[in-house]
Amino acid sequence: MVPRADFQSYYGRPIVRPPVWTHDIAIYLFTGGLAAGSALLAAGGQVTGDIALRRAGRAAAMGALGASTFFLIKDLGRPERFHHMLRVAKPTSPMSMGTWLLSAFGGAASVAAAAEFAPLLPSRGVFRLLPPLGAAAGYGAAALAPGLATYTAVLFADTAVPSWNAVYPDLPFMFAGSALASGAGVGLIAAPGRPARRMAVAGAAIELAAGHRVETRYGLLSEPYHAGRPGKLLRAARALTIAGAVGAVVGRRSRTISALAGLSLLAGSALTRFGVFEAGVESAKDPRYTVVPQRERLNARRGAAPGPAPSPRTRKS
Amino acid sequence: MGSNSLYGPMDPAPDAGYTDAPPRMGFFTDTSVCIGCKACEVACKTWNDVPDDGFNLLGQSYDNTGGLTANSWRHVAFIEQPAVASGRPVAAPGANVIAARTVPDTGTAPGIAPAVDALAAAATAGTDFMDGPAAGGSGAGGCSGGSSSCGCSGGASASASGPSGGGSAPGLVGGAPSGGGGQFLGMPTSELPGTAAPAERSDFRWLMMSNVCKHCTHAGCLDVCPTGALFRTEFGTVVVQDDICNGCGYCISGCPYGVIDRREGDGRAWKCTLCYDRIGDGLTPACAKACPTESIQFGELDELRERAQRRLEKLHAEGETSAQLYGESDDDGVGGDGAFFLLLDEPEVYGLPPDPHVPTRDLPHMWRRAGWAALTMVGAAVVAFAGRRQ
Numbered sequence: 001m002v003p004r005a006d007f008q009s010y011y012g013r014p015i016v017r018p019p020v021w022t023h024d025i026a027i028y029l030f031t032g033g034l035a036a037g038s039a040l041l042a043a044g045g046q047v048t049g050d051i052a053l054r055r056a057g058r059a060a061a062m063g064a065l066g067a068s069t070f071f072l073i074k075d076l077g078r079p080e081r082f083h084h085m086l087r088v089a090k091p092t093s094p095m096s097m098g099t100w101l102l103s104a105f106g107g108a109a110s111v112a113a114a115a116e117f118a119p120l121l122p123s124r125g126v127f128r129l130l131p132p133l134g135a136a137a138g139y140g141a142a143a144l145a146p147g148l149a150t151y152t153a154v155l156f157a158d159t160a161v162p163s164w165n166a167v168y169p170d171l172p173f174m175f176a177g178s179a180l181a182s183g184a185g186v187g188l189i190a191a192p193g194r195p196a197r198r199m200a201v202a203g204a205a206i207e208l209a210a211g212h213r214v215e216t217r218y219g220l221l222s223e224p225y226h227a228g229r230p231g232k233l234l235r236a237a238r239a240l241t242i243a244g245a246v247g248a249v250v251g252r253r254s255r256t257i258s259a260l261a262g263l264s265l266l267a268g269s270a271l272t273r274f275g276v277f278e279a280g281v282e283s284a285k286d287p288r289y290t291v292v293p294q295r296e297r298l299n300a301r302r303g304a305a306p307g308p309a310p311s312p313r314t315r316k317s
Numbered sequence: 318m319g320s321n322s323l324y325g326p327m328d329p330a331p332d333a334g335y336t337d338a339p340p341r342m343g344f345f346t347d348t349s350v351c352i353g354c355k356a357c358e359v360a361c362k363t364w365n366d367v368p369d370d371g372f373n374l375l376g377q378s379y380d381n382t383g384g385l386t387a388n389s390w391r392h393v394a395f396i397e398q399p400a401v402a403s404g405r406p407v408a409a410p411g412a413n414v415i416a417a418r419t420v421p422d423t424g425t426a427p428g429i430a431p432a433v434d435a436l437a438a439a440a441t442a443g444t445d446f447m448d449g450p451a452a453g454g455s456g457a458g459g460c461s462g463g464s465s466s467c468g469c470s471g472g473a474s475a476s477a478s479g480p481s482g483g484g485s486a487p488g489l490v491g492g493a494p495s496g497g498g499g500q501f502l503g504m505p506t507s508e509l510p511g512t513a514a515p516a517e518r519s520d521f522r523w524l525m526m527s528n529v530c531k532h533c534t535h536a537g538c539l540d541v542c543p544t545g546a547l548f549r550t551e552f553g554t555v556v557v558q559d560d561i562c563n564g565c566g567y568c569i570s571g572c573p574y575g576v577i578d579r580r581e582g583d584g585r586a587w588k589c590t591l592c593y594d595r596i597g598d599g600l601t602p603a604c605a606k607a608c609p610t611e612s613i614q615f616g617e618l619d620e621l622r623e624r625a626q627r628r629l630e631k632l633h634a635e636g637e638t639s640a641q642l643y644g645e646s647d648d649d650g651v652g653g654d655g656a657f658f659l660l661l662d663e664p665e666v667y668g669l670p671p672d673p674h675v676p677t678r679d680l681p682h683m684w685r686r687a688g689w690a691a692l693t694m695v696g697a698a699v700v701a702f703a704g705r706r707q
Contacts, residue, residue, distance in 0.1 A: 008665045009668065011377045013668055014575060015575050016572070017569050017575040020578075036694075040694070040695075040698040041698075044702040075565075076564050077562075077565070078564040078584045078585060082563060085543050087544055088544065092540040092680060094683075095541065095567050145694075149694060150687040150688075150691045151687060153686075153687055154683045154684060157676070158540075158677060158683060159537075159541070159570035159571055160537060161570050168682070168683045172690030180697055184701075198700065199697065199698065202700065202701060206697065291665045294670055294672035294673065297672050
């Protein structure tokens, strides 16, 4: 626990503006990660000839991608102008990069999913091209998937929201692990097998390790990740992720336990995203998280001179 | 893109690709002469056709605007401090304190009145001006500490023998000593304050500051805008194009000062344009034009910085040692502000971040970390599928 520091503010009002994003964005983080994890799972199924895994992965990737697009557009202030995102490509804007990434991934994932309908279509003419095209698109989606899963961490980190900005070294790993775990969850539900179980354990391990660093390494700015509602969400997420990973291994002989483990991983991944989202919002609402670290930095730079004398108008917060 | 395009000192307009850019323009807001009249707020709204921000009483001194929002591009902050005018803090009398404190639920919505006993505060603030014993007791305290217009009603209630006619001019009520001799009722006089009866100053001061978009050298909002709606003008300022903005909200989280905001019911982001439409025609921005004390000064940034430095030295020489410039240095975390300030206390007292930096400063490192995380993901997937098929 970080000791509460004295600081001054203007009537306790926030300094940085709390994000105007709603929980739509937290859902998008989850569905985007799910699409990425599922695309990797599908590509793995493609390589190893596991058709059930491939089919489940492609379907989940497609569904999650559709949901991602929906929630992203819904959260805009002017949804009818969503295509303005495609006016420019700006490396300094993670949202711009992410839009292009999501568009390219969407194209590939759609073709890969469409290829799954090949058996229902006549196998002549252009339809003959569908399976090889689907295979290429599946690999294409898998190649873009890791970027899709991790750019969202940069999206959050490249803001003035104190607790998102500070944790940028570890947040991409937390999101990468969470995406793997959710993809593995799909595999455990639809086509349980060794790859999905391994992916579940690896994803959970990465997510928990990075999450631990986020919650402990950043002093005052780690506080929103373990206090209050975000803290509760992240604790629940951790419990579900651990339960899912354990269930995936222990329940490998039971289809039911595997499916439950998969559900647990999916729920854990979703709660992780909600927890991170809300922790950032909390850190922006309370000026303490903006003022105290900056004041400490400033005082340190001024040669360890004591800060402005705590005046009578400063109260303990 | 120059070498300091993401961080460090640079000239923003040439960096953005302008050739033969005019000099960088900006604001110098000298809070030491701000009188809190809010003419800047009004002028800005009028010229830029900015909708109202609600008509609220916030209980935060004379600040009923609350802060910079989509609908307030200038905001006058009022801070009441237990300090004499020279800036030396004094022991707080306990009552007349507004303090910095946090409250559990601080949204952007205007909030929460701090624990202020206005009457008690008024009583302490007013005693120094009283010649004789307070006749009306609570009535005297009530009038001297409130706003100057409050003096008349206080006077009326103090002269409890009977209000002298319902329609009498306030000046008459205030001018007629109501039992307590030459009691100060807060009425305007023809003399400068403090010259008529030299009295010890009260242990109280007001800080006022007109806040505005900083038009940063490295603007977080501009860097992260995914549509190109935000752009850098030839004057080095930062402007939103309302026909492009799709309301993604990223700029709002990108601003280290909490300036830019999304307008409810409109969905787009809005902020100060430094009156781009006026300065292009050689006019002064509306707020600076309306400022009656030249607290808001508009001009070429280099010239403003020199002027601010001279003003700071003058204030220091006069004993106002807490005076400081804010945002004038191009070595700071945003490469210097196009709109900078002279403050009489620490920035956080005014609701400004003490040491802001543009989030994009660390962007290359962030992308690298994301790249490593992506590779980790690939590795995990490969390991998951490696080996003998089950």
